Amino acid sequence: MKCNGLLLLILCAIRSSAADVDDPTLVTLPEGQIRGQALRSPNDNVYYAFQEVPYAAPPVGALRFQAPVALAKWEGILNTTKNEKICYQGGDVYIPIPELNPTEDCLYLNVYTPLKPGQTSQTPLPVLIWIHGGGFETGTGAIQIFKPGFVIDHDIVVVTINYRVVALGFLTTEDGVIPGNLGLKDQHFAFQWVKNNIHLFGGDPEKITISGESAGGASVGLQLVSQRNKGLFRGAILQSGTSVAQWAHQNYARFYAFELARSLDPSFTSDNSTELLELLQSFPASNINNNTVTAAVGKESALLGSLIWLPVIEEASLDGALITGLFHEDIRTGNINQVPIIIGFNSEEALLFLNSDPSDVEVRAKYFDSDLSNLIRNQFNMTKEKQTDSWH
Template identity: 35%
Template sequence: MGLQCGILIRPVLDCLYLNIYVPGEIDREKRLPVLFWIYGGGFWSGTASLDVYDGKIFAGEENVIIVTVNYRVTVFGFLYLGREEAPGNMGLWDQLLALKWVYKNIQAFGGDPSLITLFGESAGGASVSMHMLSPLSQPYFTRSILQSGAATAPWAVENKQVALHRAVILYEYMKCGNGNMSHLAPDQWNMDEVLRCLHAASADKLRDSEWSPVMEFADFPWVPVIDGEFLVENIETSLKRGNFKKTQLLAGSNFDEARKLKRNFS
């Protein structure tokens, strides 16, 4: 199965790698366009190694280079405590690290670093749009494709207070301290105590508890946060002010996008 970030089968933390698919024959004098894939899964599951993401045929038939990358998901990728140890958006930083590596090294595989297109589905599409919004990512890609997801989706991003509250709920669920902290005013939350609790917990216990925060329908507990660094301001504010990468964008929704969830309502 390989090393897979956060999926339901053999989830592991040592999972940060990427796959590069190239055509069978490459003309070293002609640099090829690069498609950089970010998988979806609600920021709580997924892997770059699913069979459906295998880029061999696509690369060969379209004469392009396909890159698929892993990134940390769920509490391991998006826990926010307002501390250096848990700054939030770790999964987005993973994506950016991979993107920088591709930008720097893709010529060795016959790719053109000036022709990198980001594309992703669901949470992957939301991630792509966040890279368009982040000044940290903008120099490293050219175009974007969003499939069934964007940073403006109601499930895609949270503010700091909501993210902190979810961490407090997780702390209470794990029963390693004050069980009533979530009922206190936010300025009374002891995030140092929350950090000590979660830091002492095993990865398995964290994973088994990750859905403890109370959520609304079609919500996900651990998602990107407006941290002031990767995402410097509210999404709508960035869009209104024009603080995003001005480039070609293709956006749409995939057919039967929610079929996987249908069994939950039958």
């Protein structure tokens, strides 16, 4: 009887193991198992969706305003069949979406594959990583916004990501205490996750293309410049945004970091970065996100808006620096990731950001007419003389 009982246990274990192998909705990652679901594309093809897969530790508590770090392992099977979490959103254009809840714990990605995960006999497919736009203020990779079906039907594995935006993603003291470009570093961390894990979903880690629109396009451009991305992707697609877009770079980041602190606590008068970090980590994330900082006169970063929390150029000596040096010079000299690139834009697309109020349009027009160098300002590494000469 004992032998029969042992044999039964072995047979059950074998059957359970075989069931896991045959189940394309179950994937075992280095950190633990996830359960996805089967969906259908617009052409009625089956594909497998794994939504809200964590790719980094939640950036909360002591990890707030710090570069992303690796996840801890989890027990059991993680349900990855829906999108609910998005990063805190800001700006005037954010429109709440049912079922999507802004939160500080938001570093998740979504994987969609037309191949059955776990079947090693299949030829791996190329991979597209999508980076959402939103002016570095809003956006998400959730399926409610970006549905993968049309791309899936072309035999491509699709990955969409969340990354920190607004102050939580781009506030920096510029001295390493609060590192710069945290949102971009989230993206970079996600690239590494895809490179290491996409084979588990039928994707080819040697055929990864990064792509994005607007701020996502600018992000792709900046990731192209960063040497830390070497070998992580083989191509890039930029839509309506590049790394040299005027609105994709902040020159006064430290100034705005302390302005935010003083808007939260008027009694805060310190210029010490560590004390600033301690203050910002003591407030609820919602307070930081709902700050009242506005663009200061002479310290604006965008022609047609008031964007504040934006990418910066980091000191190369700082730990984990991602974007260093003058990236327009890197582009000119070819000091970038040398991969095939596609760039697209639409005629007069910036008109989207003009207020429909005729009086507002007139005010903006007069602003530029009064001094045409305002169209360039200091965003393109031009001297005042060259700014003036360019209009003659």
